[in-house]
Amino acid sequence: MPLPPPQPPPTPRTPGVAGGRLFASLQLPPPLQSRSEVHVWYLLPDELNDASQLKMYMELLSPSERKTALSMNGEKLQKGAVLSRALVRTTLSRYTECKIDPRSFEFKKNKFGKPEILWQSDDVRMECPLHFNISHTSSLIACGITMGTPIGIDIEEKKRKTAKSILSLARRYFTPPEVDYLAKIPDPEAQQKEFIKLWTLKEAYVKALGRGFSGAPFNKFSIMLAAKNGIRISVDSNSSCDSLSENWQFALAELNSSHYMAACIEDDSRTSGSGNGQLSLGLKVWKTIPFVEDTLVSGTEAVKLIC
Amino acid sequence: MPRGARYARHRPNPRRSANFISQPTHRPCVAPLPPLQLLPMASITGSAVSFARPVKALNINSVSFSGLRKDNVAFPLQTAPQRFAVCCYAKKETVDKVCDIVKKQLALADEQEVCAASKFQDLGADSLDTVEIVMGLEEAFGISVEESSAQSIATVEDAANLIDDLVAAGKS
Numbered sequence: 001m002p003l004p005p006p007q008p009p010p011t012p013r014t015p016g017v018a019g020g021r022l023f024a025s026l027q028l029p030p031p032l033q034s035r036s037e038v039h040v041w042y043l044l045p046d047e048l049n050d051a052s053q054l055k056m057y058m059e060l061l062s063p064s065e066r067k068t069a070l071s072m073n074g075e076k077l078q079k080g081a082v083l084s085r086a087l088v089r090t091t092l093s094r095y096t097e098c099k100i101d102p103r104s105f106e107f108k109k110n111k112f113g114k115p116e117i118l119w120q121s122d123d124v125r126m127e128c129p130l131h132f133n134i135s136h137t138s139s140l141i142a143c144g145i146t147m148g149t150p151i152g153i154d155i156e157e158k159k160r161k162t163a164k165s166i167l168s169l170a171r172r173y174f175t176p177p178e179v180d181y182l183a184k185i186p187d188p189e190a191q192q193k194e195f196i197k198l199w200t201l202k203e204a205y206v207k208a209l210g211r212g213f214s215g216a217p218f219n220k221f222s223i224m225l226a227a228k229n230g231i232r233i234s235v236d237s238n239s240s241c242d243s244l245s246e247n248w249q250f251a252l253a254e255l256n257s258s259h260y261m262a263a264c265i266e267d268d269s270r271t272s273g274s275g276n277g278q279l280s281l282g283l284k285v286w287k288t289i290p291f292v293e294d295t296l297v298s299g300t301e302a303v304k305l306i307c
Numbered sequence: 308m309p310r311g312a313r314y315a316r317h318r319p320n321p322r323r324s325a326n327f328i329s330q331p332t333h334r335p336c337v338a339p340l341p342p343l344q345l346l347p348m349a350s351i352t353g354s355a356v357s358f359a360r361p362v363k364a365l366n367i368n369s370v371s372f373s374g375l376r377k378d379n380v381a382f383p384l385q386t387a388p389q390r391f392a393v394c395c396y397a398k399k400e401t402v403d404k405v406c407d408i409v410k411k412q413l414a415l416a417d418e419q420e421v422c423a424a425s426k427f428q429d430l431g432a433d434s435l436d437t438v439e440i441v442m443g444l445e446e447a448f449g450i451s452v453e454e455s456s457a458q459s460i461a462t463v464e465d466a467a468n469l470i471d472d473l474v475a476a477g478k479s
Contacts, residue, residue, distance in 0.1 A: 073419065077431045137433070156435070163412055163439050172442055203434060213434070214454040 026094050026102075027294045029286065032147040037282040038263050040153065041091045042142040042255065043289060045076075045083055054079065057086035057290070060102045076138065084141050088134055090290040091143045092117065095130055114210035133207055140259050152208030152264045154200040155255065158193065166195045174198065175222040175236065193260075197306070198223055200262035201231060201250055208248060208264040216244055225252070231307045251281045254304040397423075397467035401448075405466050408443045412436055423464035440466075448474055 032039060048054065058066065061082065069081035089102035106118040117130060134143045135155045144153035162169060166188075170179045178198060185191040201223045206216045221244055224232045231250040249267040254260060265281060283305070285298040297303050406421040413430055415421065421430065427437060441457050444450070444466060450473040460466045 071429055073425075073429045073431065077429070138431070160435070162435065164442055169438070169442070173438060199435065212458055214458040217454045 026090055026098055026291065028097060029094055029294075030284075032095065032145070034282070035147060035149045035268050036249070036265065036280075037284070038144055038146055038151060038153075038251065038265060039095075040142055040144045040261070040263065040283065040285045041087065041288050042140055042155075042285070043083060043087055043287070044140055044256070045080055046139060048079075048083060048289065053292070054082065058082050060089050061085050062103075062106075080136060080138065080141065084134055084136055086290060087141055087143045087288070088132060090288075091145055092130060092132060095145060095147075110210055112210060112212040112215055114207070114212075135203075135207075135261075137259065140256060142255070142261060144263055146265055149266045149268065150208050150210060152204040152206065152210075153261065154203035154207060155259045155261045156196050156200050157259055158196065158254070159258075160196055161192070162195075166191050170195065173218045174202075175219050177222045177224070181224075194225075197225065197252060197260055197262070200260050201225075201252060201264070204250065204262035204264035205233065205248060208266070209244075211243070220244060223250075225307055227307075249281050250307070251283050252306040253283065253285075254306060255285070256287075256302055257304075260306075397464060397471045401467040401471050402464060404447060405444065405463050405470070408447060409440055409463060412440050412443060421463060423462065423467065425463045426461055427463075428461070444470060450474060450477060 029039060058069075061069065065085045066082075069078050069085065072078045072081050086102075089105055092105055093100055093102040106120075107115050108118040109115055117132070119129075129148060130145060131147070131149060131151050132143060132145045133151045133153045134141065135153050136142065137155060137157050137160075139157065140155055142153060142155050144151050167179065167183060170182050174182075182191055182195055182198075185194055202218050202221075205221070205223070206213060206218075209216050219236075221233055221235045224234070226232070231252060233246050233248060233250070235244040235246055247267045248264050251263045252260065263281065263283065283298060283303075284296070285303045287295045287297050287302065402423050406425075409415075409425075409427070409430065409432075410419070410421050413432055413436060415430070427440070432440065437457075437460075441452050441460075445452055448470050450470060452469070452473070456469055460469060
């Protein structure tokens, strides 16, 4: 989609480079309408090779983010780290109607290490808290965003090969019902794909919960994929993890024909007592080159909803 | 493609192309190393890895830590003492074996340096890599790593320290 005509730059919250592309407006997306809406913005690092563009993204980062990015081992990982932070910052800025400069955001970690926005006391969006989560592979980086509900998102290359066998990994980390489900699949490629789907769904749940891997061990909850019922989670009733909850909803999609993406948000309908089942999670997806081009891809071949 | 090979795994080329901002890719592995309580989770790619690195000290309550400490002092350090700070008490062969397993799992080029101080996240390990590495370590050393311990491993030497503790506990 072409960029709209330039608008007057938003008042910068921190001193920065004046004029030029740095204040080019980010295209505003439609606002998040409800708590069950998830917007995902993704970029493809292999498409972003322009040195001046990368330098511009680098300038959006905080000093400590820059330092961390440059401590990654090798150029490609460094670039991925810079693009991850640039994606988070520009995406968040869009959902404050660009009132908050991408460079202004500050982040903190919850006590388990999950990154969250550290809102300034005068921020307009404090009443409608934005939640975000990122995930990346070497070839695709995605940022999911919601309003008022924790979110977890995980992506994985569809064809990701594991060094260990699928069933040995499943036996070590998954639950018995999940192992059975995988063991029944005769074709190794199909089995590998189902493993990756389950993996991303389980990761998305753990990340949504925000309690870290050991706070929600993979072998204490089962994810079931069924064409009719969609995606269901059930927690091991014998487990000592009382804090694991089942009131979460999921979406699983094939992205860019190359990746599986799982998203997980809290299921409001169950906690509030209204409705007996899951509201369908409203998913919208954009492919982005921040400041250059945004393309709404949900509803096209680039986003194929699986469940 | 060999069974263990990684699909589309990029092999970082130390000879940089003209595209990215120039930064040295060779990072010498030197001390001093931070004490064993853990490094906070990197703010950047951390979200992609559900393993949070807690900021509290390493929890290995399945092992009698104080008892082992005393014994480990008797292990001769097989590398120059200045290279590792006091906190890395793992045997050199453990560290080397961990480096090997990590290099294989992440399909790193031979010239890529992996040493005790290397952080898994900086090497590009995502959550699936990490669990495979943990499984590889369990198989190689005949140990069993609990989720809470696995979560606390941030560097190669964290893993090596934990392995040596578990191996010693298994023998006693």
